[in-house]
Amino acid sequence: MERWQRAGRERARSEIVAAVRDARFSHGLACARCGDRHVQRWGQARGRQRYRCVGCGRTFNDLTGTAAAYLKKAELLNGYAACLQESLSVRATAARLGIHPSTAFRWRHRLLAAMSQAHRPELSGWIEIDYDWFAHSRKGERGVVDRPPRRRAPRCLTTFGGRRVCVILACDRLGHVAATPASTPRIDADVLDSALTGRAGQSHRRVALTATRGGPYGPVARLARKKGWAFRQARGGAFGPPGWPGHVRTVVAYRMRLRRWLPRFRGVATKYLANYLSWHRALDMARRSGLEATIMRWPIGAGFG
Secondary structure (H helix, E strand, O other): OHHHHHHHHHHHHHHHHHHHHHHHOOOOOOOOOOOOOOEEEEEEEOOEEEEEEOOOOOEEEOOOOOOOOOOOOHHHHHHHHHHHHOOOOHHHHHHHHOOOHHHHHHHHHHHHHHHHHHOOOOEOEEEEEEEEEEEOOOOOOOOOOOOOOOOOOOOOOOOOOOOEEEEEEEEEOOOOEEEEEOOOOOOOHHHHHHHHOOOEOOOOOOEEEEEOOOHHHOHHHHHHHHHOOEEEEOOOOOOOOOOOOOOOHHHHHHHHHHHHHHHHHOOOOHHHHHHHHHHHHHHHHHHHHOOOHHHHOOOOOOOOO
């Protein structure tokens, strides 16, 4: 019985390595470190093919430089992707896969950090911008908290007097989303510009901004003037009568879905907030597009290994 289980694990591991190889080297084998295509086979290690780059002289395998590098139980990644798809907690994931909760926690943030780097959709056309605030949390830290503990963390409303983290939400009409924690609590044109850098205005397609608040002298309007983009204030605010094309229904609906999804984790540490925003963005895109959990498995392009 144990032999058959071992054979099944080896087969699952081989399938995972093959899936990563096909996705990563779809344009041909290249060095995982310098990108040189002059590569030669260099033996095997733990049943995995190794390669050597003639350009830089370093060796690598199919998983080097991905979120699956150096994982001892890579055959469980397909099951872990299903747990991410179901938004299970760390302990529920550990119980289902038979791993330690600390292992499930490390895998979660390794995969999510790689996903946030790999999937950065470009926004175009009418871009709707909104903000949301979350309580600043140092959950999980020991000995460095500079405030009394909160036994029951208060809901972070606009009247909350504690430290807050602002998340900038930007959506276009095609459903592409950029959710970025702001570096400062105060939002101005420079903060918005840094949040949209690499996300909007990279192509030759027209870009126009619309916002839920701020008016013609707010930070969104100032950013539009700075970039030479069009701007239109949403008529009636976030929930008023829609005025096409300057409405904000897309971003407000996304903010409400994010607000309904995040409380299941009983508070998110601020240093991991960007990972959870990437997680929700991938889940939301998969549900709207009817995709399977494949998008949760291989965030190729991360700097691991």
